Amino acid sequence: MIKSTALATLLFVLVAFLGFQYYITSVPDLAEPVSVEETRFIERDNSLLVTLRGNEGRQFTLGLRGDIENKPKETALFFISNPELVPYVYWPGLRSNDEKRVLELLEDVIEREAQDEAAISRIYEVLKNRN
Template sequence: MAKSLALSALLVVLAGLIVFQYFITSVPSLNAPITATNAHYADNDNSLLVSMVWSDGQRFTLGLRGDILEKPEEAALFFITRPDLVPYVYWPGLRSNDEKRVATLLGRWAKTLDNPTATEARFIRSEQENIAPDADAAAYQIYSVLKNRN
């Protein structure tokens, strides 16, 4: 009896951990309107980071680490699904299903942009002038890298 109770408790704890892991590593389905905010480029880590905020105020922070302009196929995607709750950085594999979900999410956001070509040009200009990119330009650059890779 004691063994079966202990086994049942262990199974419940393991199931709870699996649900929690899924909760902090899943790509959210953002409700429109989606806005890109708070872009940051870290030159020493060669990382580009952008926060996306959706209609109910939740944030989804994502980025690429690696040489985005010279070797975009090697840039690794990372994201934080619920940065206010658990600051856990998730690194999905290259060309994984999670990476494709992020590309789809950014694709839905990119359709709301007025002029995507100008947005991409702003990112390249900010790289050349070594200044921080605006949030839309950074998010569109991440979208371009993921779209071309997948």
């Protein structure tokens, strides 16, 4: 009885951990309208960052790190899905499903935005050429 309770508890903890990991590393569905809250270029890290905000106030920060101008295919995509809960920076693999989800999110934002933000366009262009 004790072994089965311990095993059930362990399985519950593992499933809860997997759910939490998925929550902090997934590309969120931002409520319409999505707006660009902030764009930054950090010269020290050679990073381009964009923070998007959904209608419900949820933030999603994404960016590219690396030589965007000369070696765009080698730049690394990163994002912070839930900065209010856990400020975890997730680095999806090149041409991964997560990278394609970010590409789809940016496509939606660009289609809906009347003004074309240069930072979003540049990140979108790099991901589009890579995928």
